[in-house]
């Protein structure tokens with residue numbers, strides 16, 4: 001099939017198998033060209049097929065030489081429909097790991113379910129023996145609670161009052177005002193916390209501990225986001241922020257538990273990046289477009305793999321890690337949050353219009369990165385050729 005991007009309402013519906021594979025190999029090459037790290041030897045990554053989780057699996061395997069088990073929820077190609085990007089990413093990862101003699105086992109299914117936890121436990125028992133690193137990197141719109149069978153859906157809404165901000169349509173470059181209504185009920189907040197908070201992360205740790213597979217000095221890690229003041233009403237102080245605060249509280253609880261045996265639970269606050277999710281959060285595409293331009297101009301821009309490389313080298317497996325923030329969180333977003341970066345983004349946001357957004361912001365960069373995330377626009381790929389999906 002000849003595969004071209006199919007985009008509907010700013011959501012890309014398909015993915016290019018060879019393009020996805022090429023962008024995974026580029027990330028692997030980035031890590032291979034760095035000094036090897038002495039860190040994890042046996043890692044479990046939950047949410048391993050894309051974004052920060054994929055980068056973490058790449059660092060564990062190709063940076064540290066770890067055997068890995070990865071869990072993700074992806075769709076294979078069928079009929080005339082391509083698979084999801086993560087499906088092809090996972091295949092590419094495993095092929096490359098195999099070539100390097102690294103063990104890599106993947107489980108495709110709902111990480112929130114008991115069944116997939118059981119499968120992962122079995123895969124670890126059979127292949128790794130135990131794990132010294134557990135990365136939790138799920139981004140999902142819904143979660144079925146395995147105890148009650150209730151399906152919870154998350155919402156991205158402000159709390160208390162509506163949020164009105166400028167945003168940009170990254171496909172057309174049109175700047176407009178967007179209004180997001182406040183969460184209508186406590187239930188919406190509770191549901192979002194249920195999906196994106198820390199409950200499931202703790203259930204994974206419980207399952208691994210109960211099976212005796214978590215090493216004494218194991219590290220577990222999940223990712224959070226803080227961001228600037230102007231997205232705070234929709235992000236940090238909104239429903240999703242409530243979930244992130246729950247995730248961070250879960251880290252503190254897990255850390256108290258694991259530290260008794262020499263282990264640790266950590267939160268890394270990462271930088272804003274273009275992904276499927278961030279492209280549909282109100283006002284965030286404009287923020288990211290302005291941020292990318294400012295950070296690129298200042299030589300500070302990083303994508304997933306650069307961030308996670310820094311996380312492993314400087315924080316997780318360093319004898320001398322930089323200090324965490326007052327709440328004990330690793331701040332990989334330190335460059336995003338530099339006062340000079342934020343001040344410049346703020347200044348541009350006040351001026352930005354449809355006419356000048358391409359100059360003040362990096363709309364092309366946003367669009368290209370969004371497409372690359374789905375395997376499109378990668379150098380060296382012949383997009384006019386037939387591919388096996």
Ligand code: NAD
Pocket residue numbers: 046047048049050051052053071072073074086109110111112137138139140223224225269270271272273274275276277278
């Ligand atoms: P992503 O969409 O790129 O990847 C999400 C992963 O979760 C995929 O591997 C997907 O298969 C998996 N997944 C989703 N639902 C699943 C389910 N039910 N069962 C099993 N696997 C499932 O996401 P991302 O942007 O890398 O986000 C990962 C984490 O990083 C999230 O906690 C997010 O909040 C955080 N984060 C993201 C950003 C950003 O700007 N993208 C910034 C800071 C922190």
